Amino acid sequence: GQQLNQSPQSMFIQEGEDVSMNCTSSSIFNTWLWYKQDPGEGPVLLIALYKAGELTSNGRLTAQFGTTRKDSFLNISASIPSDVGIYFCAGHIQGAQKLVFGQGTRLTINP
C-alpha cells in the first residue's frame, strides 16, 4: 500500500529555533496536509496544500507542496513551547475516501 515517509522521526531543539521537517512518497498525491497532535489530544489540521508548488503559511508555520507532487515540507519559525507535539503529514488522492498518514515527527523543545 501507499506509504509516507516522514523525517526526522524526532527533533530536540531550543526554544526560538526554526524547525524543518519533510514527507516523501513513492506515489503522487493531489492534496498534502499537515496535522498536529498535542500530548493527550487528537490530531488537528494545520495546513492544507492543493497544488504542486504551492506555498502556504499559517502564522509561524509554512508548508510547501513539492513540485513532483511526491513530497511536502513544513517549517516552523521561532519555535515556542506550545509547538511541542507530533506533526503528521497526510496525502490524499482525488476521489479517495481516506487519507494516508506519515509516521509523525515528534518535536520536543528545551526552554
Next chain:
Amino acid sequence: DTAVSQTPKYLVTQMGNDKSIKCEQNLGHDTMYWYKQDSKKFLKIMFSYNNKELIINETVPNRFSPKSPDKAHLNLHINSLELGDSAVYFCASSQDPRKQFFGPGTRLTVL
C-alpha cells in the same frame, strides 16, 4: 460545544472481555472514522462510515464491529479483547475526507 467527543477517555480491562467506545459529532458531517494509534504513534485507519453506511474496512479483525445508529454517532465494539488491542483509538468526522476533525482519543489498556 465539543465537536467530536468520545467516551470513555480511559478504558482498562482484562483479556477476553468485550468493551465499547462511543463517538458523537455535532458538526453535521456525513462521514465518520475510527483510527488506531499504536505505541509508536502510527495512525492507522480502521473503519469509515458515510451516512450510516460502511465505506472503509481496513482488514480489521472481525472482533471489532463498528455501529452507526445515525450519522452523528459511530460506536466501536470490541469482542474478546487481546493484549495487542491496547492502543489509543480516535474517532474522527469530516465532510471532506481531507479535512478530518478528531476526537480526544480513548486509551485502551488490556491486561
